[in-house]
Amino acid sequence: MDISTAYKDNNYKIHVARNILENRLNTYTEQYESVYYIIDENVYDIYKDTKLSFIKSPLVVTEGESFKYVSPLMHTMEELLAAGIKRNSLLVVIGGGATGDAGGFIASIVLRGVDYIHVPTTLLAHDSAIGGKTAINSEHGKNLIGAFYRPKAVIYDLEFLDSLPRAEVLSGFGEVYKHAMLNSPELSEELVNITADSIDVDELPAFIIKGIETKMKIVIEDEHESGSRKFLNLGHTLAHAVEYKYKIPHGQAVMLGIIAALYISNELNGTDFNIGNHIDYMRRHGYPVNLLKEMDIDEMMQLMMKDKKNHRNDYISYIVFKDQNTPEVMDIKIENLKKILAALKERI
Ligand code: NAD
Numbered sequence: 001m002d003i004s005t006a007y008k009d010n011n012y013k014i015h016v017a018r019n020i021l022e023n024r025l026n027t028y029t030e031q032y033e034s035v036y037y038i039i040d041e042n043v044y045d046i047y048k049d050t051k052l053s054f055i056k057s058p059l060v061v062t063e064g065e066s067f068k069y070v071s072p073l074m075h076t077m078e079e080l081l082a083a084g085i086k087r088n089s090l091l092v093v094i095g096g097g098a099t100g101d102a103g104g105f106i107a108s109i110v111l112r113g114v115d116y117i118h119v120p121t122t123l124l125a126h127d128s129a130i131g132g133k134t135a136i137n138s139e140h141g142k143n144l145i146g147a148f149y150r151p152k153a154v155i156y157d158l159e160f161l162d163s164l165p166r167a168e169v170l171s172g173f174g175e176v177y178k179h180a181m182l183n184s185p186e187l188s189e190e191l192v193n194i195t196a197d198s199i200d201v202d203e204l205p206a207f208i209i210k211g212i213e214t215k216m217k218i219v220i221e222d223e224h225e226s227g228s229r230k231f232l233n234l235g236h237t238l239a240h241a242v243e244y245k246y247k248i249p250h251g252q253a254v255m256l257g258i259i260a261a262l263y264i265s266n267e268l269n270g271t272d273f274n275i276g277n278h279i280d281y282m283r284r285h286g287y288p289v290n291l292l293k294e295m296d297i298d299e300m301m302q303l304m305m306k307d308k309k310n311h312r313n314d315y316i317s318y319i320v321f322k323d324q325n326t327p328e329v330m331d332i333k334i335e336n337l338k339k340i341l342a343a344l345k346e347r348i
Pocket residue numbers: 040041042043046063064065068095096097098099100101121122123124125127128129130131132133134135142143160161162163164165168171250
Protein backbone atom coordinates (compact mmCIF):
# COMPACT_ATOMS: atom_id res chain seq x y z
CA MET A 1 0.00 0.00 0.00
CA ASP A 2 1.35 3.42 -0.95
CA ILE A 3 -0.02 6.54 0.68
CA SER A 4 0.90 9.95 -0.74
CA THR A 5 1.03 13.07 1.37
CA ALA A 6 -1.14 15.95 0.20
CA TYR A 7 0.82 19.05 1.23
CA LYS A 8 0.94 22.04 -1.12
CA ASP A 9 4.46 21.01 -2.15
CA ASN A 10 7.32 18.68 -1.17
CA ASN A 11 5.07 15.66 -1.10
CA TYR A 12 6.37 12.16 -0.51
CA LYS A 13 5.18 8.58 -0.35
CA ILE A 14 4.67 6.29 2.60
CA HIS A 15 5.10 2.70 1.45
CA VAL A 16 3.52 0.16 3.83
CA ALA A 17 3.78 -3.61 3.31
CA ARG A 18 5.74 -6.67 4.38
CA ASN A 19 9.17 -7.36 2.98
CA ILE A 20 9.55 -4.27 0.79
CA LEU A 21 12.64 -2.60 2.19
CA GLU A 22 15.44 -3.48 -0.21
CA ASN A 23 13.44 -3.19 -3.44
CA ARG A 24 11.72 0.04 -2.48
CA LEU A 25 14.90 1.61 -1.21
CA ASN A 26 16.69 0.83 -4.50
CA THR A 27 14.24 2.97 -6.43
CA TYR A 28 15.35 5.96 -4.34
CA THR A 29 19.03 5.30 -3.70
CA GLU A 30 19.88 5.08 -7.38
CA GLN A 31 19.13 8.82 -7.66
CA TYR A 32 21.92 9.73 -5.22
CA GLU A 33 25.69 9.79 -5.48
CA SER A 34 26.13 8.29 -2.02
CA VAL A 35 23.91 6.79 0.67
CA TYR A 36 24.52 6.64 4.45
CA TYR A 37 22.65 4.46 6.92
CA ILE A 38 21.88 5.18 10.58
CA ILE A 39 20.52 2.04 12.28
CA ASP A 40 19.31 1.35 15.84
CA GLU A 41 21.71 -1.18 17.39
CA ASN A 42 18.97 -3.60 18.50
CA VAL A 43 17.43 -3.61 15.04
CA TYR A 44 20.83 -4.11 13.42
CA ASP A 45 21.68 -7.00 15.75
CA ILE A 46 18.47 -8.81 14.87
CA TYR A 47 18.51 -8.22 11.10
CA LYS A 48 22.16 -7.79 10.07
CA ASP A 49 22.38 -11.27 8.50
CA THR A 50 18.94 -11.16 6.90
CA LYS A 51 16.90 -8.09 5.88
CA LEU A 52 19.76 -5.65 6.45
CA SER A 53 22.61 -7.74 5.01
CA PHE A 54 22.59 -5.62 1.83
CA ILE A 55 23.84 -2.60 3.80
CA LYS A 56 27.59 -2.09 3.77
CA SER A 57 29.22 -0.02 6.56
CA PRO A 58 26.17 1.33 8.44
CA LEU A 59 26.45 3.72 11.37
CA VAL A 60 24.99 1.60 14.15
CA VAL A 61 23.70 3.91 16.88
CA THR A 62 22.81 3.42 20.52
CA GLU A 63 19.33 1.97 21.00
CA GLY A 64 16.05 3.87 21.18
CA GLU A 65 15.73 6.93 23.39
CA SER A 66 19.42 6.93 24.41
CA PHE A 67 20.27 8.24 20.93
CA LYS A 68 18.05 11.33 21.31
CA TYR A 69 20.68 13.50 23.04
CA VAL A 70 23.20 16.07 21.85
CA SER A 71 26.28 14.01 22.53
CA PRO A 72 25.48 10.83 20.50
CA LEU A 73 23.95 13.09 17.84
CA MET A 74 27.16 15.13 17.48
CA HIS A 75 29.23 11.96 17.41
CA THR A 76 27.14 10.54 14.56
CA MET A 77 27.29 13.82 12.62
CA GLU A 78 31.08 13.87 12.91
CA GLU A 79 31.14 10.27 11.64
CA LEU A 80 28.97 11.20 8.67
CA LEU A 81 31.25 14.13 7.84
CA ALA A 82 34.35 11.98 8.24
CA ALA A 83 32.80 9.45 5.86
CA GLY A 84 32.32 12.22 3.28
CA ILE A 85 28.58 12.97 3.34
CA LYS A 86 27.65 15.61 0.72
CA ARG A 87 24.62 17.83 0.15
CA ASN A 88 23.47 15.42 -2.55
CA SER A 89 23.86 12.31 -0.39
CA LEU A 90 20.89 10.41 0.99
CA LEU A 91 20.57 9.49 4.67
CA VAL A 92 18.50 6.40 5.48
CA VAL A 93 17.35 6.15 9.11
CA ILE A 94 16.29 2.68 10.31
CA GLY A 95 14.73 2.25 13.76
CA GLY A 96 11.81 3.15 15.99
CA GLY A 97 10.43 6.58 16.74
CA ALA A 98 13.47 7.61 18.75
CA THR A 99 16.01 6.77 16.04
CA GLY A 100 13.68 8.39 13.50
CA ASP A 101 13.34 11.59 15.53
CA ALA A 102 17.09 12.00 16.08
CA GLY A 103 18.10 10.73 12.61
CA GLY A 104 15.62 13.10 11.00
CA PHE A 105 17.01 15.97 13.06
CA ILE A 106 20.54 15.10 11.91
CA ALA A 107 19.30 15.14 8.31
CA SER A 108 17.82 18.58 8.90
CA ILE A 109 21.06 20.15 10.17
CA VAL A 110 24.06 18.32 8.76
CA LEU A 111 25.37 20.43 5.86
CA ARG A 112 22.23 22.56 6.50
CA GLY A 113 20.04 19.70 5.35
CA VAL A 114 20.36 16.50 3.33
CA ASP A 115 17.60 14.26 1.97
CA TYR A 116 16.51 11.40 4.18
CA ILE A 117 14.29 8.36 4.16
CA HIS A 118 12.80 6.98 7.34
CA VAL A 119 12.42 3.23 7.77
CA PRO A 120 10.28 2.76 10.91
CA THR A 121 10.69 -0.54 12.76
CA THR A 122 8.20 -0.27 15.64
CA LEU A 123 4.42 -0.19 15.81
CA LEU A 124 4.56 3.20 17.51
CA ALA A 125 6.53 4.60 14.58
CA HIS A 126 3.40 4.39 12.38
CA ASP A 127 2.68 7.57 14.34
CA SER A 128 6.09 9.20 14.78
CA ALA A 129 7.12 8.75 11.13
CA ILE A 130 4.20 10.88 9.95
CA GLY A 131 4.05 14.63 10.32
CA GLY A 132 7.60 15.81 9.76
CA LYS A 133 8.54 16.51 13.40
CA THR A 134 12.13 15.71 14.34
CA ALA A 135 13.61 16.17 17.80
CA ILE A 136 16.08 15.33 20.51
CA ASN A 137 15.76 15.76 24.28
CA SER A 138 17.15 18.50 26.49
CA GLU A 139 17.97 18.33 30.17
CA HIS A 140 14.88 20.56 30.48
CA GLY A 141 12.56 18.00 28.94
CA LYS A 142 11.71 15.70 26.05
CA ASN A 143 11.69 16.81 22.42
CA LEU A 144 12.62 20.41 23.21
CA ILE A 145 15.24 20.70 20.44
CA GLY A 146 14.21 19.93 16.90
CA ALA A 147 12.84 20.99 13.55
CA PHE A 148 10.01 20.38 11.13
CA TYR A 149 11.71 18.48 8.31
CA ARG A 150 9.97 16.17 5.86
CA PRO A 151 11.57 12.97 4.60
CA LYS A 152 11.77 12.06 0.89
CA ALA A 153 9.90 8.84 1.69
CA VAL A 154 8.86 6.55 4.50
CA ILE A 155 9.35 2.83 3.87
CA TYR A 156 7.42 0.92 6.52
CA ASP A 157 8.36 -2.74 6.14
CA LEU A 158 5.96 -4.51 8.51
CA GLU A 159 8.22 -7.55 8.75
CA PHE A 160 10.27 -5.63 11.33
CA LEU A 161 7.32 -5.84 13.72
CA ASP A 162 7.82 -9.62 14.07
CA SER A 163 10.68 -9.08 16.52
CA LEU A 164 9.11 -6.31 18.58
CA PRO A 165 9.06 -7.00 22.36
CA ARG A 166 5.56 -7.31 23.86
CA ALA A 167 5.86 -4.11 25.91
CA GLU A 168 6.59 -2.18 22.69
CA VAL A 169 3.63 -3.82 20.90
CA LEU A 170 1.34 -2.64 23.71
CA SER A 171 2.90 0.81 23.53
CA GLY A 172 2.51 1.20 19.76
CA PHE A 173 -1.01 -0.16 19.98
CA GLY A 174 -1.92 2.75 22.28
CA GLU A 175 -1.42 5.11 19.34
CA VAL A 176 -3.24 2.77 16.91
CA TYR A 177 -6.18 2.87 19.33
CA LYS A 178 -5.96 6.66 19.63
CA HIS A 179 -5.99 7.10 15.85
CA ALA A 180 -9.00 4.78 15.54
CA MET A 181 -10.86 6.87 18.12
CA LEU A 182 -10.01 10.08 16.29
CA ASN A 183 -11.11 8.48 12.99
CA SER A 184 -14.59 7.23 13.91
CA PRO A 185 -16.57 5.27 16.51
CA GLU A 186 -17.07 2.53 13.87
CA LEU A 187 -13.34 2.05 13.34
CA SER A 188 -12.68 1.94 17.11
CA GLU A 189 -15.40 -0.66 17.53
CA GLU A 190 -13.94 -2.77 14.74
CA LEU A 191 -10.49 -2.53 16.31
CA VAL A 192 -11.77 -3.53 19.74
CA ASN A 193 -13.63 -6.49 18.21
CA ILE A 194 -10.64 -7.79 16.30
CA THR A 195 -8.39 -7.50 19.35
CA ALA A 196 -10.97 -8.74 21.89
CA ASP A 197 -8.86 -11.81 22.81
CA SER A 198 -5.35 -10.76 21.90
CA ILE A 199 -3.41 -7.95 20.28
CA ASP A 200 -1.77 -9.67 17.34
CA VAL A 201 0.36 -7.42 15.13
CA ASP A 202 -0.39 -9.61 12.10
CA GLU A 203 -4.02 -8.59 12.30
CA LEU A 204 -3.29 -4.88 12.46
CA PRO A 205 -2.06 -3.75 9.00
CA ALA A 206 -5.45 -2.33 7.96
CA PHE A 207 -5.60 -0.35 11.22
CA ILE A 208 -1.99 0.78 10.90
CA ILE A 209 -2.82 2.15 7.46
CA LYS A 210 -5.99 3.85 8.75
CA GLY A 211 -3.91 5.28 11.61
CA ILE A 212 -1.37 6.71 9.17
CA GLU A 213 -4.18 8.21 7.08
CA THR A 214 -5.88 9.70 10.14
CA LYS A 215 -2.68 11.29 11.40
CA MET A 216 -1.78 12.50 7.92
CA LYS A 217 -5.16 14.14 7.38
CA ILE A 218 -4.80 16.04 10.64
CA VAL A 219 -1.17 17.15 10.16
CA ILE A 220 -1.83 18.30 6.62
CA GLU A 221 -4.69 20.48 7.87
CA ASP A 222 -2.43 21.90 10.57
CA GLU A 223 1.27 21.17 10.16
CA HIS A 224 2.46 23.60 12.81
CA GLU A 225 -0.08 22.72 15.50
CA SER A 226 -2.24 25.79 15.83
CA GLY A 227 -5.58 23.97 15.57
CA SER A 228 -6.70 20.41 14.85
CA ARG A 229 -3.22 18.87 15.29
CA LYS A 230 -3.82 19.31 19.00
CA PHE A 231 -6.37 16.47 18.80
CA LEU A 232 -3.44 14.09 18.31
CA ASN A 233 -2.70 14.80 21.97
CA LEU A 234 -5.75 12.74 22.94
CA GLY A 235 -4.75 10.88 26.11
CA HIS A 236 -1.36 12.61 26.22
CA THR A 237 -1.83 15.24 28.94
CA LEU A 238 -2.16 12.70 31.74
CA ALA A 239 0.03 10.20 29.84
CA HIS A 240 3.09 12.44 29.95
CA ALA A 241 2.73 12.77 33.73
CA VAL A 242 2.18 9.02 34.25
CA GLU A 243 5.02 8.15 31.87
CA TYR A 244 7.39 10.48 33.68
CA LYS A 245 6.45 9.25 37.16
CA TYR A 246 6.16 5.49 36.52
CA LYS A 247 8.64 5.10 33.61
CA ILE A 248 6.27 3.04 31.48
CA PRO A 249 6.41 3.04 27.65
CA HIS A 250 4.77 6.07 26.08
CA GLY A 251 1.87 4.39 24.28
CA GLN A 252 0.92 2.38 27.37
CA ALA A 253 0.59 5.65 29.27
CA VAL A 254 -1.49 7.04 26.39
CA MET A 255 -3.99 4.19 26.88
CA LEU A 256 -4.42 5.24 30.52
CA GLY A 257 -4.73 8.86 29.42
CA ILE A 258 -7.48 7.88 26.99
CA ILE A 259 -9.50 6.31 29.83
CA ALA A 260 -9.21 9.61 31.71
CA ALA A 261 -10.19 11.62 28.60
CA LEU A 262 -13.31 9.51 28.08
CA TYR A 263 -14.25 9.76 31.75
CA ILE A 264 -13.84 13.55 31.66
CA SER A 265 -15.93 13.72 28.47
CA ASN A 266 -18.73 11.83 30.21
CA GLU A 267 -18.54 14.14 33.25
CA LEU A 268 -18.26 17.49 31.45
CA ASN A 269 -19.84 16.90 28.05
CA GLY A 270 -22.46 14.26 28.88
CA THR A 271 -21.08 11.66 26.45
CA ASP A 272 -21.80 8.04 27.30
CA PHE A 273 -18.52 6.22 26.76
CA ASN A 274 -18.64 2.87 28.54
CA ILE A 275 -15.71 3.37 30.90
CA GLY A 276 -16.08 -0.09 32.49
CA ASN A 277 -15.66 -1.78 29.10
CA HIS A 278 -12.60 0.30 28.25
CA ILE A 279 -11.00 -0.51 31.60
CA ASP A 280 -11.73 -4.27 31.29
CA TYR A 281 -10.34 -4.34 27.77
CA MET A 282 -7.10 -2.59 28.75
CA ARG A 283 -6.64 -4.70 31.87
CA ARG A 284 -7.17 -7.87 29.86
CA HIS A 285 -4.34 -6.93 27.52
CA GLY A 286 -1.90 -6.10 30.27
CA TYR A 287 -2.01 -2.29 30.39
CA PRO A 288 -1.09 -1.05 33.90
CA VAL A 289 -4.58 0.36 34.57
CA ASN A 290 -4.00 0.20 38.33
CA LEU A 291 -1.64 3.16 38.10
CA LEU A 292 -4.78 5.27 37.71
CA LYS A 293 -5.74 4.07 41.17
CA GLU A 294 -2.27 4.46 42.67
CA MET A 295 -1.46 7.88 41.26
CA ASP A 296 -1.12 10.84 43.58
CA ILE A 297 -3.42 13.43 42.06
CA ASP A 298 -1.54 16.50 43.32
CA GLU A 299 1.69 15.10 41.89
CA MET A 300 0.04 14.38 38.52
CA MET A 301 -1.43 17.91 38.47
CA GLN A 302 2.03 19.41 39.12
CA LEU A 303 3.49 17.41 36.23
CA MET A 304 0.60 18.27 33.89
CA MET A 305 1.01 21.97 34.62
CA LYS A 306 4.61 21.78 33.39
CA ASP A 307 3.53 20.39 30.01
CA LYS A 308 4.82 22.65 27.24
CA LYS A 309 1.41 22.55 25.58
CA ASN A 310 -0.31 24.32 28.48
CA HIS A 311 -0.68 28.06 28.11
CA ARG A 312 -3.17 29.36 30.70
CA ASN A 313 -2.52 29.54 34.42
CA ASP A 314 -5.07 27.73 36.64
CA TYR A 315 -6.31 25.69 33.68
CA ILE A 316 -5.15 22.49 32.03
CA SER A 317 -5.71 22.02 28.34
CA TYR A 318 -7.29 18.63 27.74
CA ILE A 319 -8.47 16.82 24.62
CA VAL A 320 -11.96 15.48 25.26
CA PHE A 321 -14.92 14.41 23.13
CA LYS A 322 -17.87 16.76 22.52
CA ASP A 323 -19.87 13.80 21.34
CA GLN A 324 -18.93 10.25 20.30
CA ASN A 325 -17.49 11.58 17.00
CA THR A 326 -15.96 14.94 17.75
CA PRO A 327 -12.78 15.73 19.69
CA GLU A 328 -12.23 19.20 21.10
CA VAL A 329 -9.68 21.09 23.19
CA MET A 330 -11.11 22.04 26.58
CA ASP A 331 -9.40 24.24 29.16
CA ILE A 332 -10.39 22.69 32.48
CA LYS A 333 -10.01 24.51 35.79
CA ILE A 334 -7.41 22.77 37.90
CA GLU A 335 -9.71 22.33 40.89
CA ASN A 336 -12.36 20.80 38.70
CA LEU A 337 -9.94 18.39 37.03
CA LYS A 338 -8.65 17.28 40.42
CA LYS A 339 -12.18 16.35 41.52
CA ILE A 340 -12.86 14.40 38.33
CA LEU A 341 -9.58 12.48 38.52
CA ALA A 342 -10.26 11.68 42.18
CA ALA A 343 -13.64 10.24 41.17
CA LEU A 344 -11.98 8.22 38.38
CA LYS A 345 -9.49 6.86 40.90
CA GLU A 346 -12.39 5.51 42.96
CA ARG A 347 -13.87 3.93 39.87
CA ILE A 348 -10.78 1.79 38.99
P1 NAD B 1 12.14 3.47 20.30
O1 NAD B 1 12.59 3.98 19.02
O2 NAD B 1 12.83 3.92 21.53
O3 NAD B 1 12.17 1.86 20.25
C1 NAD B 1 11.79 1.12 21.38
C2 NAD B 1 12.72 -0.05 21.62
O4 NAD B 1 12.48 -1.05 20.61
C3 NAD B 1 14.19 0.31 21.52
O5 NAD B 1 14.87 -0.41 22.52
C4 NAD B 1 14.61 -0.21 20.14
O6 NAD B 1 15.96 -0.57 20.11
C5 NAD B 1 13.70 -1.41 19.98
N1 NAD B 1 13.34 -1.79 18.63
C6 NAD B 1 13.03 -0.97 17.60
N2 NAD B 1 12.62 -1.68 16.55
C7 NAD B 1 12.67 -2.98 16.91
C8 NAD B 1 12.35 -4.19 16.24
N3 NAD B 1 11.86 -4.20 15.00
N4 NAD B 1 12.56 -5.35 16.91
C9 NAD B 1 13.01 -5.35 18.19
N5 NAD B 1 13.31 -4.25 18.87
C10 NAD B 1 13.12 -3.05 18.23
O7 NAD B 1 10.60 3.73 20.61
P2 NAD B 1 9.29 4.03 19.76
O8 NAD B 1 8.20 3.63 20.68
O9 NAD B 1 9.32 3.48 18.38
O10 NAD B 1 9.31 5.61 19.61
C11 NAD B 1 9.25 6.47 20.74
C12 NAD B 1 9.86 7.80 20.34
O11 NAD B 1 9.08 8.38 19.31
C13 NAD B 1 9.91 8.79 21.48
O12 NAD B 1 11.19 9.37 21.52
C14 NAD B 1 8.88 9.85 21.08
O13 NAD B 1 9.22 11.14 21.53
C15 NAD B 1 8.91 9.77 19.58
N6 NAD B 1 7.68 10.22 18.92
C16 NAD B 1 7.80 11.16 17.95
C17 NAD B 1 6.68 11.61 17.29
C18 NAD B 1 6.82 12.60 16.18
O14 NAD B 1 5.81 13.11 15.71
N7 NAD B 1 8.01 12.86 15.71
C19 NAD B 1 5.41 11.12 17.62
C20 NAD B 1 5.32 10.15 18.62
C21 NAD B 1 6.47 9.71 19.27
